[in-house]
Amino acid sequence: MTDDEVVADLRRRVDDLLIRHDPATTDRLDFMRARFDAGLAWVHYPEGLGGLGLPRAMQSVVDEPLAKASAPDNDPRRIGIGLGMAAPTILMFGTEEQKKRFLRPLWTGEEVWCQLFSEPGAGSDLAALSTRAVRDGDSWVVNGQKVWTSVAHKARWAILVARSDPEQPKHAGLTYFVCDMTDPGVEVRPLRQITGEAEFNEVFLTDVRIPDENRLGNVGDGWRVAMGTLMNERVAIGGGAAPRESGMIGVVADTWRKHPEVRTPAAHDRLLSLWVEAEVARLTGTRLRQKLASGEPGPEGSAMKLMFARLAQQLSSLELELLGEDGLRYSDWTMVRPEIVEFTGRDAGYRYLRAKGNSIEGGTSEVLRNIIAERVLGLPPEHRDDKDVPWKDLPR
């Protein structure tokens, strides 16, 4: 089929969906299921798994008429971990049974997913993690502690990396699982952060039983599977196509326009310098997306995240200074567990504090610089004395 024919065919499918399941009279969940079954959920996924095996760019042909028809969506911000991390990993490494079982309720939002990767002792050095998975017949018994898990308290499933073989060097002894968050051995506790709220959780795993059929990828192949997940995360955090002045620069520019009394020549030049950097970063993202027409994440995504984090921090810092006396006030320190996190949400004080996490989460800026230096520029890798030592013999 030519591109035009593909577009025409997609439009027909959308029309057909809307006729058979009128959004005005169809139950929200029924509509989402029908959309998935029609292959219109994510068109770049295979047929039978919510897609049609088309290029990712064709998704807009579906999304636009559906939005126009006021069709419900799957509230993607609420299920970001599932859509952005779990789904591509399941698609890449899962068995046919796993894909059939997990992808549909993941996409419709019926089942929320979370991610059990980081540990108190394994942040940037994720491969050093120590949560143990011990084989016991047809299942695995998992013990350990995970951290920085958003929506763990809402989640039905988790993607989990655990150590299946401590005799192997750290990267080799890991296995990737799908963990049932309703297992009685799973305990979720909110993790309060510097903003006052608890966006994340600590998750304690005590004798959690995972059937072997919920393993993703081969035993000992967990690192490779996890890397696939994390490259998807960085692309997601680095941001998608956005109009000029979206994100933090838009918030600060609005403040500037609405408050003539905050303007000084020195602040003006700072604002303009940051405006220039934000706009250039946006164009760099546009250029990157044009380059990665295939949609495959690469190390260049690290550059976008690096820029995004620095700009968010500098802009939110400037905003507080602009506000003067008002910058001394904070909306609310009460501990809450927000379901949706907007970096540009709430007040200026929140934005300033939350932005501090941008250079830590999803790969610290320091690790990202190593990635660029090594994979893009081809500079020598860091010394890794622990690389070939059995994990059990590492100092900790």
Added chain:
Amino acid sequence: MSDLNLLYTDVEDSLRDSVRSLLEDRCPAERVIATYDGDTSLGPELWRALAADLGLAGLLVPEALGGQGASAREAAVVLEELGRFAAPAPFLTSAVIATTVARRAEESELVSALASGTTTAALAVPFSAGPATFGSDVLRFDDGLRGNVSSVAGALEADVLLVPVPTETGFEVHKVDRDQVTMEPVVSLDMTRQLADIDLTGAASTLLIDATDGAAAVRDALELGAALLASEQLGVAEWCLESTVAYLKERRQFGRIVGGFQAIKHRLADLWVEVESARAAARYAAATAAEGDPDRQVATALAQAYCSGAAVHSAEECVQLHGGIGMTWEHPAHLYLKRAKADQLAFGTAEGHRATLAGLVDLPV
């Protein structure tokens, strides 16, 4: 506004290949360095090859007038390569800026002569003059022009000067032959684009553009120059990054490859991000200029505000990270530092471009 292609087309890539292979052949660093010691023979040789053999003098001239009918996108790619070699060639001053003014004047004879490379021209304004800031003290009398213009780029190579002359209602642009003026070469910070002070006293001139359109003609030409200078700055930045990375993969101290120290790796990673950002900004400026896109003034000010600093930073990092060798006359790093710093002051400063942006995007002081 972001639908414009920010990548390089196949045509642009193949143009780049021919410019680069010519420059690799004809523009060795030691001959560029020699221009600082008074051997200026490289410039005219190089320009003959670029203008005639590759036809770059007429790149922006329509085919009907003997040019190649290309757009600002292709000119930008040529400038990237000229920047990569710190090449002493009047492409920007003659083939871009003066040619843009001549085309506005619809002087087809002059345009054809410029396109063929038989004539080279320069706009007689200081190199530091930006589209928003240029002026002129030159006056027209019955017996000719009177006045001086200092720090003009491309004038030493020019056969013809295009001189903005203020009148009561605006600016006229006059054409003045080289033999009508006294020209004093300037010992310039960047001798690969040597400046000249021009004394126009008594110079005979012909009116090219009258006062109704002269100011706009000069402004538009300088704006295109500023937009495309960003690509030259990108080329400078790119060479500095690449040569530094290459050197630090070889250089050993303390028994280790220096490029393996994390303090160095992180600086180079940041620099790579900066250079890739400069590329996006420069490509956007070139693409909007090529399309006559309504966003082109924003794009130009943005590109200058960003790329001028990126080139300087890249050149400074190049000198620092080369260590002692980067400080020598023999190593070409200084060519790029001088070019980058001079380019930063050309067509207005970054601060000036930010002030322009403030007006364009409604962020008043």
